Amino acid sequence: xxxxxNNLIKSLKILPWTFRQPLTVQPKxxxxxxxxxxxxxxxxxxxxxxxxxxxxxxxxxxxxxQVEIVFFNKDGEVFFEKNIELLSGYRQRLNxxxxxxxxxxxxxxxxxxxxAIFHLxxxxxxxxxNAFIAERGYISYRYKKSPITMYVHGNYDAIGKVESGYIPxxxxxxxxRIYNLQYQFSPENKYxxxxxxxxxxxxxxxxxxxxxxxxxxxxxxxxKINPRGTLYLDLEQFSExxxxxxxxxxxxxxxxxxxxxxxxxxxFHG
Amino acid sequence: MAYFPILSAPYCQGETTVYNFSPxxxxxxxxxxxxxxxxxxxxxxxxxxxxxxxxxxxxxxxxRKDLTSNLPDDVTxxxxxxxxxxEKTSKELPDTIINKTNFPQYRSSLGLVxxxxxxxxxxxxxxxxxxxxxxxxxxxxxxxxNIENYILIVNLEISPKKRIEKxxxxxxxxxxxxxxxxxxxxxxxxxxxDDMGFNIDDLPVIICRGMASVPIYFSVLDKGKSLSLExxxxxxxxxxxxxxxxxxxxxxxxxFLQCQPI
Numbered sequence: 001x002x003x004x005x006n007n008l009i010k011s012l013k014i015l016p017w018t019f020r021q022p023l024t025v026q027p028k029x030x031x032x033x034x035x036x037x038x039x040x041x042x043x044x045x046x047x048x049x050x051x052x053x054x055x056x057x058x059x060x061x062x063x064x065x066q067v068e069i070v071f072f073n074k075d076g077e078v079f080f081e082k083n084i085e086l087l088s089g090y091r092q093r094l095n096x097x098x099x100x101x102x103x104x105x106x107x108x109x110x111x112x113x114x115x116a117i118f119h120l121x122x123x124x125x126x127x128x129x130n131a132f133i134a135e136r137g138y139i140s141y142r143y144k145k146s147p148i149t150m151y152v153h154g155n156y157d158a159i160g161k162v163e164s165g166y167i168p169x170x171x172x173x174x175x176x177r178i179y180n181l182q183y184q185f186s187p188e189n190k191y192x193x194x195x196x197x198x199x200x201x202x203x204x205x206x207x208x209x210x211x212x213x214x215x216x217x218x219x220x221x222x223x224k225i226n227p228r229g230t231l232y233l234d235l236e237q238f239s240e241x242x243x244x245x246x247x248x249x250x251x252x253x254x255x256x257x258x259x260x261x262x263x264x265x266x267x268f269h270g
Numbered sequence: 271m272a273y274f275p276i277l278s279a280p281y282c283q284g285e286t287t288v289y290n291f292s293p294x295x296x297x298x299x300x301x302x303x304x305x306x307x308x309x310x311x312x313x314x315x316x317x318x319x320x321x322x323x324x325x326x327x328x329x330x331x332x333x334r335k336d337l338t339s340n341l342p343d344d345v346t347x348x349x350x351x352x353x354x355x356x357e358k359t360s361k362e363l364p365d366t367i368i369n370k371t372n373f374p375q376y377r378s379s380l381g382l383v384x385x386x387x388x389x390x391x392x393x394x395x396x397x398x399x400x401x402x403x404x405x406x407x408x409x410x411x412x413x414x415x416n417i418e419n420y421i422l423i424v425n426l427e428i429s430p431k432k433r434i435e436k437x438x439x440x441x442x443x444x445x446x447x448x449x450x451x452x453x454x455x456x457x458x459x460x461x462x463x464d465d466m467g468f469n470i471d472d473l474p475v476i477i478c479r480g481m482a483s484v485p486i487y488f489s490v491l492d493k494g495k496s497l498s499l500e501x502x503x504x505x506x507x508x509x510x511x512x513x514x515x516x517x518x519x520x521x522x523x524x525x526f527l528q529c530q531p532i
Contacts, residue, residue: 026511059521088443126512132509138500148417153502252294252373
């Protein structure tokens, strides 16, 4: 069969999965700042930090600039917003835990959720290239007062800031998609999973556990997550290595995984 | 073609886990066994050693110490999956016939293991053009007693020939050159970030005008008691949609001009 015909057949096969289903919905207005939804948690175990970068400075723009940080609770509701001035050419580490403990006052809502960082100006070159400035940077977690922190980068272009508020930009899927984490979960570790809904509507996601010994399904649980909302829970431990899959009508339901062994913690995108 | 390096870092062994199952259910992937290959550049050619065959749905963990009998000293091992046999040696990096996905791409767990701790990230490596370059900003330095910071510069190219280029490290505010050293193609280059006098408010900028790579930042406490690992994305990831690579070119041109090794 000619290569062109092969390619045509392949394209037609995946059309139900790609037609009008982008990974990130394009904002209608040029200059809309976009951010990932970064996971925050407030308890005795963790301290949370974020590395603010002056993106204007990186593009050669020297005027003063700010970011807006917006906090959402686990149901996706806004409970705190603050503008922060960026330094030019410096590293600027934001202590999220301190901001929640001392900056929010009584408005703090719950023990975990997400936050977004919006850069309030867009360099001219970015507009000229029809692109959107996006914060997908680096959050870090200190576990049980460890001297070092663990980093993970942003993964979704999840949310945009517009005049009327904050719009989820995650792509929804017509059909149920399965995201198979290419990761081997070990019986020696404990794990927690974070799933965030970057879509406009409530999403039902199932987490399926499969044995890596014989391929059998071990467990399946179903959860509903509000738009901009967060699911954070312990993964059940098993006596054999396993992998997990996430199924739902989201273009890519990629989780954050926390892995624990004794006093050590690691964090990564699955 | 996707390759998975086995990393190296002080006080650690590299450990890479490769998976023979698709990361999603909708991009076409054949559910077949695949061959597991070890590839490394040595004496001007690529050497491709068949290690194993992995059944569909399974995975395989490889550690540097498992491969010492197969590897010359000071080469970086790259692991790959292939549906077909590869030539034992080749003048170009084999374009392996594999299941290919985009959302996401096939990934492996690229890890480092010490006596006390383990850290990893999900990643893959496709060969860089020999005409590409590197620009990365490094807000990852950690400070405290017995904490060390490194950058692992990981490069892979089609040609097995050893290329040497200059890596330059600057302070983003002063645009002053802090360090300059050689890095090698097809290799995990390990560079300390602690010997330039950076403090917690400084933002290092790392440039290589003649070689692209994946920059991976590694911090270690007490010679391996605790480990931290994360890679940066290319400058194109500061924006989405539109002409991202036009934006990336702009950033590289700007910073390459601003930062000059005098």
